[in-house]
Amino acid sequence: MSEGSAxxxxxxxxxxxxxxxxxxxxxxxxxxxxxxxxxxDVFMLAVALGFxxxxxxxxxxxxxxxxxxxxxTDLDYHLLKAIAIATTGDVEVLMRQGEVLTIAEEFAQVGxxxxxxxxxxxxxxxLWNLVSxx
Amino acid sequence: xxxxxxxxxNFRQYFGKQRLTFARDPQRxxxxxxxxxxxxxxxxxxxxxxxxxxRAVDNTKIVENVGELVSKELISRAVRGDRLVxxxxxxxxxEGERYMARRNLRGTRQDGASVVLDSTDHFTLMRTRSxxxxxxxxxxxxxxxxxxxxxxxxxxxxxxxxxxEFAKPESRKDVxxxxxxxxxxxxxxxxxxxxxxNADEYSRELRKVSSGELAQLLDREVxxxxxxxxxxxxxxxxMRSIExxxxxxxDIDTTLRExxxxxxxxxxxxxxxQALRERRGELESLIGQIRDLAVTSYFAIAQPAVDRALxxxxxxxxxxxxxxxxxxxxVQDLLSQMRCICGRALTDGSTEHQRxxxxxxxxxxxxxxxxxxxxxxxxxxFAERVGRQRQDIDTAMRRRTELVGAxxxxxxxxxxxxxxxxxxxxxxxxxxxxxxxxxxxxxxSANLKIGGINVHLEKLTKxxxxxEKEIARAKTEEQRANLLQTKxxxxxxxxxxxxxxxxxxxxxxxxxxxxxxxxxxxLLAWKGDHFEDVRLGTDYHxxxxxxxxxxxxxxxxxxxxxxxxxxxxxxMSRVSEEEAPLVMDTPFGRLSxxxxxxxxxxxxxxxxxxxxxxxxxxLRDQARSNLEEKIGFEYRLSFDPRTSCTxxxxxxx
Amino acid sequence: MHxxxxxxxxxxxxxxxxxxxxxxLQLEQAYITxxxxxxxxxxDDIVEDVAKQELGITKKPRISRA
Numbered sequence: 108m109s110e111g112s113a114x115x116x117x118x119x120x121x122x123x124x125x126x127x128x129x130x131x132x133x134x135x136x137x138x139x140x141x142x143x144x145x146x147x148d149v150f151m152l153a154v155a156l157g158f159x160x161x162x163x164x165x166x167x168x169x170x171x172x173x174x175x176x177x178x179x180t181d182l183d184y185h186l187l188k189a190i191a192i193a194t195t196g197d198v199e200v201l202m203r204q205g206e207v208l209t210i211a212e213e214f215a216q217v218g219x220x221x222x223x224x225x226x227x228x229x230x231x232x233x234l235w236n237l238v239s240x241x
Numbered sequence: 242x243x244x245x246x247x248x249x250x251n252f253r254q255y256f257g258k259q260r261l262t263f264a265r266d267p268q269r270x271x272x273x274x275x276x277x278x279x280x281x282x283x284x285x286x287x288x289x290x291x292x293x294x295x296r297a298v299d300n301t302k303i304v305e306n307v308g309e310l311v312s313k314e315l316i317s318r319a320v321r322g323d324r325l326v327x328x329x330x331x332x333x334x335x336e337g338e339r340y341m342a343r344r345n346l347r348g349t350r351q352d353g354a355s356v357v358l359d360s361t362d363h364f365t366l367m368r369t370r371s372x373x374x375x376x377x378x379x380x381x382x383x384x385x386x387x388x389x390x391x392x393x394x395x396x397x398x399x400x401x402x403x404x405x406e407f408a409k410p411e412s413r414k415d416v417x418x419x420x421x422x423x424x425x426x427x428x429x430x431x432x433x434x435x436x437x438x439n440a441d442e443y444s445r446e447l448r449k450v451s452s453g454e455l456a457q458l459l460d461r462e463v464x465x466x467x468x469x470x471x472x473x474x475x476x477x478x479x480m481r482s483i484e485x486x487x488x489x490x491x492d493i494d495t496t497l498r499e500x501x502x503x504x505x506x507x508x509x510x511x512x513x514x515q516a517l518r519e520r521r522g523e524l525e526s527l528i529g530q531i532r533d534l535a536v537t538s539y540f541a542i543a544q545p546a547v548d549r550a551l552x553x554x555x556x557x558x559x560x561x562x563x564x565x566x567x568x569x570x571x572v573q574d575l576l577s578q579m580r581c582i583c584g585r586a587l588t589d590g591s592t593e594h595q596r597x598x599x600x601x602x603x604x605x606x607x608x609x610x611x612x613x614x615x616x617x618x619x620x621x622x623f624a625e626r627v628g629r630q631r632q633d634i635d636t637a638m639r640r641r642t643e644l645v646g647a648x649x650x651x652x653x654x655x656x657x658x659x660x661x662x663x664x665x666x667x668x669x670x671x672x673x674x675x676x677x678x679x680x681x682x683x684x685x686s687a688n689l690k691i692g693g694i695n696v697h698l699e700k701l702t703k704x705x706x707x708x709e710k711e712i713a714r715a716k717t718e719e720q721r722a723n724l725l726q727t728k729x730x731x732x733x734x735x736x737x738x739x740x741x742x743x744x745x746x747x748x749x750x751x752x753x754x755x756x757x758x759x760x761x762x763x764l765l766a767w768k769g770d771h772f773e774d775v776r777l778g779t780d781y782h783x784x785x786x787x788x789x790x791x792x793x794x795x796x797x798x799x800x801x802x803x804x805x806x807x808x809x810x811x812x813m814s815r816v817s818e819e820e821a822p823l824v825m826d827t828p829f830g831r832l833s834x835x836x837x838x839x840x841x842x843x844x845x846x847x848x849x850x851x852x853x854x855x856x857x858x859x860l861r862d863q864a865r866s867n868l869e870e871k872i873g874f875e876y877r878l879s880f881d882p883r884t885s886c887t888x889x890x891x892x893x894x
Numbered sequence: 895m896h897x898x899x900x901x902x903x904x905x906x907x908x909x910x911x912x913x914x915x916x917x918x919l920q921l922e923q924a925y926i927t928x929x930x931x932x933x934x935x936x937x938d939d940i941v942e943d944v945a946k947q948e949l950g951i952t953k954k955p956r957i958s959r960a
Binding site for chain 2: 903911914915918922923934938
Binding site: 135144152156158159181189 | 539540542551623634638
């Protein structure tokens with residue numbers, strides 16, 4: 108459970124310690140090796156896997172690496188709202204935009220390690236490991 | 242500084258307010274103040290010092306016990322609880338401007354003739370502007386100190402008892418200190434010291450700034466760019482060799498196509514290769530599609546959250562916690578019109594009104610409600626979308642498997658054809674086929690190399706971008722280093738310049754003072770004294786040389802020593818060009834009459850303003866008549882033993 | 895008086911040095927009655943100004959630290 112994580116309502120924080128995972132999955136022209144187009148996509152996957160795992164952890168309050176809210180699509184954001192409602196069991200979380208993003212951040216903080224082990228630490232290339240997740 | 246007048250109030254034995262005006266006229270610049278010992282000369286002298294500098298200055302006490310400054314007569318006449326004031330007011334001119342300094346001491350009379358003084362005295366300095374208005378000076382202490390620095394005051398407001406100080410054998414340090422302070426050599430020394438301290442600090446900082454980093458970075462950048470250029474050149478080389486190999490293969494294919502024995506196999510090969518190209522193209526684009534679908538698979542993974550959220554939203558709606566927006570708005574409107582649903586008017590505080598208010602309060606705030614409805618609506622189609630995506634991926638993956646299979650199959654067929662052609666009984670065909678395979682292998686290896694070069698190029702580009710950032714930063718650092726270096730340079734050179742000039746200045750001053758002292762000494766000393774010269778050596782030894790060329794000092798009479806000191810003081814005053822009054826307390830007490838006469842004859846011309854506190858015995862006869870023409874004001878301090886009070890009485894001149 | 899005399903003393907040195915010395919001496923004069931005045935920053939201000947001029951760096955508006 109997290110308390111007092113900096114609640115920003117305009118961006119999410121990516122821990123500097125894991126930024127390399129994001130870079131490896133997005134850098135370069137090889138689609139099978141680095142299937143993700145943007146860090147946002149990696150983030151969303153991390154959130155989903157974190158939620159699936161059921162654990163979250165608070166993110167650092169400062170980082171050079173952030174994703175601004177505008178980068179998320181409407182569908183993305185609705186999904187994050189759904190996750191926030193499902194996690195808190197409470198509809199009123201919708202009034203607190205900061206909390207929606209914070210919860211997402213916290214799931215991603217755990218989920219990113221799932222991303223790494225599922226996509227990069229298995230045999231085969233990341234794209235195919237990704238496909239086999241669903 | 243030129244003294245104008247002083248007003249004492251309840252200061253020591255001066256009960257009540259007493260005034261004294263100082264002679265300022267250039268022709269008549271001498272003020273004489275008579276008084277027997279104990280009459281109040283010392284107190285008056287002290288009043289001037291205390292007014293300007295307070296009870297202590299620079300760790301030197303001017304007044305031992307401030308309490309004893311308060312007039313005893315005042316205390317005895319007061320009763321318990323009375324507020325008492327002791328003050329000295331000094332009017333003076335400085336550089337043409339009129340000033341008034343005033344120092345107050347207040348206290349409260351207690352029982353038993355004692356006073357409890359306020360913790361501090363109160364000092365003000367005011368200046369009269371050219372338009373006649375007075376203004377209060379904001380930094381009175383600093384200003385006074387700038388006019389007549391406290392550490393040099395003893396050379397101008399000095400105690401006659403100390404008059405022979407400078408000519409004593411052990412007085413070398415005093416002489417040096419005097420010159421030093423009066424001539425502000427201290428300022429030069431401090432400036433040099435402080436500049437050196439700053440220079441050391443700049444040096445230390447400079448050492449911390451990494452030197453040569455910029456050069457290294459630029460080096461690395463050049464190397465990286467060169468590598469990149471060379472990589473790109475290599476890539477082009479490989480691409481050319483691929484091109485050339487391809488053309489050779491095309492030629493071989495043409496030849497084989499035209500050959501009767503190989504025609505058929507070659508034509509099969511042509512078809513298979515065409516099919517392979519198409520399949521591979523299809524596979525590439527399929528992989529792209531799969532990527533696009535897979536990247537959004539987080540929706541599928543997180544679908545359980547959507548399901549759960551919809552569940553919660555539904556529950557809330559069913560419990561009536563999410564009224565429809567219509568109902569909400571309706572209730573609002575009703576309330577504002579104060580009407581019941583059935584149309585009757587509502588009265589404030591009635592049960593209907595209360596019920597409607599409750600309805601409103603237990604619903605969610607309007608904006609949240611909109612959000613909730615909106616979210617609910619948007620989340621509904623998620624499940625279906627996810628389902629479709631899954632199907633699309635499945636389809637694509639199956640197609641991929643098919644394609645990969647087809648490609649493998651075609652590859653196998655190609656391999657077979659190659660094998661057949663190689664094994665052809667016809668020498669030519671076999672040879673051509675083998676060559677073809679070599680060229681194909683060359684192309685493969687060239688492609689591999691190109692792949693490797695591309696990876697390397699990506700790395701280099703990243704490195705170059707990083708270096709550019711670091712170079713920009715290093716350039717700023719370098720600028721800073723340059724600035725520091727310049728500061729070190731300037732500061733050290735300034736300190737050195739002061740060092741170089743200091744000695745010259747000090748010596749220059751020493752010689753001037755020596756010359757002036759000699760000049761004055763000759764003027765003041767009695768012709769009968771048997772000396773030839775006055776010397777102020779580099780060791781700051783002040784001495785008189787007799788006609789035999791030896792230092793005469795041990796043989797100087799008390800009077801001669803005093804005159805030497807006096808000469809030194811006045812010489813300093815002249816050389817330093819400080820405008821200051823020479824205030825002397827019983828200066829002639831221990832002088833012989835011939836010295837007294839000599840001094841009284843010449844001293845007025847040597848000082849801007851002369852104030853002499855004298856006993857009657859001191860100033861008689863010739864001495865008196867020497868000063869006569871120069872006296873501007875004359876006073877007597879009249880002491881009344883019954884009251885122990887002194888009154889300042891002016892005497893006609 | 896003194897100021898003139900002191901200033902003339904350094905007339906043989908280049909302008910930048912003269913400027914620094916002149917200003918530092920004025921500073922020392924103002925604080926002469928203090929036993930150990932802390933003038934490091936004020937002297938730094940003086941030196942930095944002159945150094946920047948020497949290097950041709952444009953001066954930023956100066957905030958007095960006194």
